[in-house]
Amino acid sequence: MKLDLAIEELHRSENHLAGVLLAMSDRHKADHEVFHVARDIARWSQDHVQRLAAAGQEFGLDLDPEPKGDPTVLEKARQKASDLMGRSSAPGLLLLADLRHVYREASGVSLDWELLAQAAQGARKQELLQLAKRCHPDTLRQVRWANGKLKESATQVLVG
DSSP, X not given: OOHHHHHXXXXXXXXXXXXXXXXXXHHTTTSHHHHHHHHHHHHHHHHHHHHHHHHHGGGTOOOOSSOOOOOOHHHHHHHHHHHHHTTSHHHHHHHHHHHHHHHHHXXXXXXXXXXXXXXXXXXXXXXXXXXXXXXXXXXXXXXXXHHHHHHHHHHHHHHO
């Protein structure tokens, strides 16, 4: 069985998604909805990281239960540039780029949850299957949020 590999990859990708959401939140402080919603849904991924670390112990994995969330130096530089630009047209384009990135990352995480659920079902690992059933809907909501924000923002940014 290679369930350990699936858990490890999902742990990594959830950690990455949380970091992407937090960095996006920091870059778009002026947009209060984006700032707060991105932080809220980043917490879901952070919770998933902790749950996956606990689940991984059964498979001999020693995954860090503490989510990584601090933006990198590059992310901090982007945030500072965003702060300096204020609400000019460039932040709108940056928002679209960030939302596209979140959408792609969350979609990949969603696929990873699907794979883990299928493998857990096939291996008759009920606890792991229940974990996937518990966490995957959060990821689907992250995907829907990014998609909805893209649709809402695209016309204003690209036409306006």
